[in-house]
Amino acid sequence: MTIDPKRRFDPYALTWRMPIIVWQVLFFIGPLVFMIAMTFFLVKNYRMHEAFEMKNWIKMLGRGFFWDSYFLTLGLATLSTLCATIIAFPAAYALSFKVSANIRRWAIFFLIIPFFTSYLVRTFSWYVILAESGPINAMLAYIGLGPYTMLNTKFGTMVGYMTLTLPLVVILQTVSLASIDRSLIEAAHNLGCGRVRTVFTVIVPLAKTGLIIAAVFCFILSFGDFVAPYYLGGSKPPTLPIMIIDTTKSGQQWPRAAVVAVMMMVTLFTVAFAAIMVAYRKKT
Amino acid sequence: MSDPLVVFENVVKRFGEFVAVEKMNLDIQQGEFLALMGPSGCGKTTTLRMLAGLEQPSEGEIRLAGQVMNDVKPHERDTPLVWQSLALFPFLNARENVEFGLKMRGLDAASRKAKALNWLDRLGLADFAERPVDQLSGGQRQRVALARALVTEPQILLLDEPLSALDAHLVIRMQGELTKLQRELGITFVYVTHSQSEAFAMADRVVIMGDGVIAQTGAAREIYRAPANRFVAEFVGRNNILAGKVTSQVKTAATIETPAGKFKVNIPKARSFSRGDRLSFAISADLVHLSDKNPRGDNVVPCTLISEEFVGSVITLFLESADGTEFKAQIQERELADIDLKSGSTLYLSWPAASAHVLED
Amino acid sequence: MMDSERAIKWFLRGYVVCLFVFVFLPIIASMVFSFNSQRFPTVPLGTFTWHWYETIWQDPDVWDAIKTSIIVSSCTSVLATFIGFCTAYTDYRYSFRFKGAFLALALLPPTIPLIIMALAMLAWFARIGASGEIWSVIIAHTVLTAPFAMAVIRLRLNQIDPNLESAAWNLGASEWTAMREIILPFAKPAIVSALCLTAAVSFDEFAVAWFVSGLNKTVPVIILEIVTGNIDPQVNAIGTFVFITSMTLVIIAQILIMTREKKDAPA
Numbered sequence: 014m015t016i017d018p019k020r021r022f023d024p025y026a027l028t029w030r031m032p033i034i035v036w037q038v039l040f041f042i043g044p045l046v047f048m049i050a051m052t053f054f055l056v057k058n059y060r061m062h063e064a065f066e067m068k069n070w071i072k073m074l075g076r077g078f079f080w081d082s083y084f085l086t087l088g089l090a091t092l093s094t095l096c097a098t099i100i101a102f103p104a105a106y107a108l109s110f111k112v113s114a115n116i117r118r119w120a121i122f123f124l125i126i127p128f129f130t131s132y133l134v135r136t137f138s139w140y141v142i143l144a145e146s147g148p149i150n151a152m153l154a155y156i157g158l159g160p161y162t163m164l165n166t167k168f169g170t171m172v173g174y175m176t177l178t179l180p181l182v183v184i185l186q187t188v189s190l191a192s193i194d195r196s197l198i199e200a201a202h203n204l205g206c207g208r209v210r211t212v213f214t215v216i217v218p219l220a221k222t223g224l225i226i227a228a229v230f231c232f233i234l235s236f237g238d239f240v241a242p243y244y245l246g247g248s249k250p251p252t253l254p255i256m257i258i259d260t261t262k263s264g265q266q267w268p269r270a271a272v273v274a275v276m277m278m279v280t281l282f283t284v285a286f287a288a289i290m291v292a293y294r295k296k297t
Numbered sequence: 298m299s300d301p302l303v304v305f306e307n308v309v310k311r312f313g314e315f316v317a318v319e320k321m322n323l324d325i326q327q328g329e330f331l332a333l334m335g336p337s338g339c340g341k342t343t344t345l346r347m348l349a350g351l352e353q354p355s356e357g358e359i360r361l362a363g364q365v366m367n368d369v370k371p372h373e374r375d376t377p378l379v380w381q382s383l384a385l386f387p388f389l390n391a392r393e394n395v396e397f398g399l400k401m402r403g404l405d406a407a408s409r410k411a412k413a414l415n416w417l418d419r420l421g422l423a424d425f426a427e428r429p430v431d432q433l434s435g436g437q438r439q440r441v442a443l444a445r446a447l448v449t450e451p452q453i454l455l456l457d458e459p460l461s462a463l464d465a466h467l468v469i470r471m472q473g474e475l476t477k478l479q480r481e482l483g484i485t486f487v488y489v490t491h492s493q494s495e496a497f498a499m500a501d502r503v504v505i506m507g508d509g510v511i512a513q514t515g516a517a518r519e520i521y522r523a524p525a526n527r528f529v530a531e532f533v534g535r536n537n538i539l540a541g542k543v544t545s546q547v548k549t550a551a552t553i554e555t556p557a558g559k560f561k562v563n564i565p566k567a568r569s570f571s572r573g574d575r576l577s578f579a580i581s582a583d584l585v586h587l588s589d590k591n592p593r594g595d596n597v598v599p600c601t602l603i604s605e606e607f608v609g610s611v612i613t614l615f616l617e618s619a620d621g622t623e624f625k626a627q628i629q630e631r632e633l634a635d636i637d638l639k640s641g642s643t644l645y646l647s648w649p650a651a652s653a654h655v656l657e658d
Numbered sequence: 659m660m661d662s663e664r665a666i667k668w669f670l671r672g673y674v675v676c677l678f679v680f681v682f683l684p685i686i687a688s689m690v691f692s693f694n695s696q697r698f699p700t701v702p703l704g705t706f707t708w709h710w711y712e713t714i715w716q717d718p719d720v721w722d723a724i725k726t727s728i729i730v731s732s733c734t735s736v737l738a739t740f741i742g743f744c745t746a747y748t749d750y751r752y753s754f755r756f757k758g759a760f761l762a763l764a765l766l767p768p769t770i771p772l773i774i775m776a777l778a779m780l781a782w783f784a785r786i787g788a789s790g791e792i793w794s795v796i797i798a799h800t801v802l803t804a805p806f807a808m809a810v811i812r813l814r815l816n817q818i819d820p821n822l823e824s825a826a827w828n829l830g831a832s833e834w835t836a837m838r839e840i841i842l843p844f845a846k847p848a849i850v851s852a853l854c855l856t857a858a859v860s861f862d863e864f865a866v867a868w869f870v871s872g873l874n875k876t877v878p879v880i881i882l883e884i885v886t887g888n889i890d891p892q893v894n895a896i897g898t899f900v901f902i903t904s905m906t907l908v909i910i911a912q913i914l915i916m917t918r919e920k921k922d923a924p925a
């Protein structure tokens with residue numbers, strides 16, 4: 014719809030194009046590039062000096078505790094992604110095929126609500142609910158069970174991750190399942206394909222792209238979250254986000270925190286890229 | 298004749314590699330109802346959009362009332378367009394839509410309103426002036442779009458398939474109203490359509506376009522009876538098109554040998570052929586005679602019936618000759634009374650040599 | 659056969675209900691706890707109290723945080739919606755070289771973990787001498803929320819008749835006038851939705867705000883600090899207040915989206 018391809022300078026077009034470019038270069042690309050540069054800076058007497066040294070990289074990557082944290086975080090995020098995908102699927106299946114479009118819309122609306130409530134408050138709420146003397150253990154005590162330790166365990170961390178990711182994963186899965194052509198499923202039933210087999214041979218392959226994208230979002234959110242592992246998981250050993258906070262807030266070691274952040278970004282890009290390649294790969 | 302209102306001079310329009318309009322030369326007269334007709338993608342809408350300034354010619358010049366328009370922005374022209382989608386402003390009511398052009402020209406509110414109401418009244422919409430446009434019927438929306446374009450009293454009105462969204466019976470009525478309106482106002486209408494019936498019913502002059510090129514320009518009858526080339530003959534109406542080699546020529550009468558047989562045609566004065574030249578010609582389906590007995594003489598083709606299409610009093614028959622060439626014949630229903638179509642016996646098509654029209658290539 | 663069909667159906671329904679309970683339990687529990695007298699809530703619940711609300715009511719830090727949060731989220735929403743609108747309009751109207759890169763640049767921020775953005779912003783603001791200011795938070799939040807504004811407005815522009823703008827030019831409106839008279843009125847509901855949504859997101863964001871806010875703490879940063887300290891049901895009271903604020907904004911946005919869908923449906 015361009016009016017004049019010959020006219021190079023179009024003030025009207027530039028008015029709408031420039032704000033985002035200027036803003037993102039100054040306050041999005043700028044910070045990220047600076048953070049990468051910062052990994053080569055040095056800290057002396059609690060002050061940062063611009064330099065080009067590998068010391069931070071050697072210091073961080075050469076230590077066992079970094080790799081302990083790295084694989085812990087990777088493992089937790091993977092576990093969280095598996096849990097969320099598996100827990101969400103039956104619900105998404107039900108919302109896609111077993112209820113009316115109207116109920117589906119309302120369900121999605123209600124699943125959006127958590128995004129606008131404080132994740133911190135929800136986590137704190139779990140902290141109280143799951144406590145040794147909290148409501149759940151109190152109720153279990155009535156039937157003679159417990160008390161169980163749920164805080165400061167992997168279970169607590171997972172509860173936190175699910176609080177963060179489950180609504181989004183259910184929404185994304187529901188949207189991708191609901192867009193499957195119904196007649197394909199009916200055709201499968203018609204050809205004598207059983208219910209469970211239909212799910213795995215027809216529905217899952219058809220919704221593959223959507224399911225993988227939901228999983229990727231879940232991985233990104235879990236991998237970068239510090240609240241669940243810190244408040245519900247006990248943070249021993251710390252995950253990478255907690256390590257960033259500790260390194261930044263105490264001791265002014267921003268460059269080392271930046272090393273952790275860059276490692277996280279590299280990991281996330283690798284995972285996301287690989288997953289998207291799988292998601293969009295044509296069936297051979 | 299006075300100077301033309303619009304002149305296209307060697308106008309070319311390219312979109313990247315694609316050539317939408319190629320070396321177009323066209324004059325549009327003051328007060329003329331001109332139809333631009335062609336299949337989709339033939340460049341007719343691009344031509345109209347260039348006239349409105351929504352596209353810029355890649356080469357050549359467009360002049361409006363003597364002034365070169367190439368660099369004049371759309372909003373600085375007075376070339377209102379009636380859109381295929383109507384493009385009414387959904388958050389304004391009928392009157393506000395009509396007022397829009399006047400508002401842009403800086404008219405005060407009172408005279409804007411008076412003019413808009415006047416036009417709505419003229420198009421029979423006086424009672425609907427304050428209605429939101431989404432509460433109007435298709436025909437009413439159509440009229441609002443017309444009023445919106447005409448309220449600024451332009452010299453020229455551009456219409457881009459404006460009737461394509463209407464029901465068939467409304468189309469016929471709007472055609473009549475548009476023709477009447479154009480006569481009364483005496484302004485130029487440039488009407489883009491792919492519908493032959495719309496173009497032929499309304500336009501003083503029809504321009505047929507194909508692949509970005511003007512294939513033929515002329516009055517409706519002229520184009521219908523004397524299609525200039527194969528493209529026009531195929532696009533316009535039901536023509537039987539035959540091609541073959543010239544075997545002999547005596548003055549203006551030539552004999553052509555085609556796979557379906559030998560036929561006689563009259564060669565137009567301006568053209569000359571020698572033996573062996575290829576030549577194609579068209580016979581309109583309604584000029585073909587059909588009989589179940591061989592009439593003897595020139596231009597007879599024995600055929601078998603493939604199918605028939607019955608539309609009111611006229612029947613179109615689809616036939617095939619022995620070599621597989623397809624023919625169409627349009628016959629009055631009552632003329633078929635004494636022909637036996639059912640038995641599957643051979644039918645004979647024939648036409649006078651004068652009915653065959655030689656095509657340019 | 660029929661029975662197993664029904665059993666599956668009821669099982670799935672029950673499953674969905676359980677999932678919603680899991681999602682909403684912490685939200686509802688937090689509200690209940692905020693009126694509960696116990697410092698360490700458990701069953702059976704204690705007595706009803708306004709005590710926690712009174713404490714935060716009397717806490718000047720909370721009031722400062724609320725003031726800061728309101729300033730941050732309202733400035734963020736205006737800036738992010740403006741930038742989001744410009745981007746959405748550019749995407750709607752123009753095609754140009756490197757448009758893919760342009761859109762990637764515009765939409766990428768939500769895919770970067772907040773903790774990384776927080777560190778990068780902290781370091782960058784320190785470098786350019788802008789750390790700890792209230793507008794550092796505003797700038798950072800604008801980066802994070804502009805993509806949401808763009809998405810909401812872009813969806814609305816999708817519904818516009820592509821000829822509407824050309825029709826306005828054709829009737830004598832310059833590009834700027836057509837923007838004012840046609841595009842802006844058409845996009846208005848989406849613009850208001852975008853304002854509400856970006857304000858709500860900004861109002862809840864804590865990671866970046868915590869890193870870059872310095873002494874200008876927002877409400878979520880206060881919550882974070884209280885939570886880090888100890889169990890203190892004040893958090894529930896503040897949380898309930900934040901929840902009600904955010905939900906009001908979201909519901910306004912949702913109502914606007916719904917009504918405009920209804921209005922456009924017959925056209």
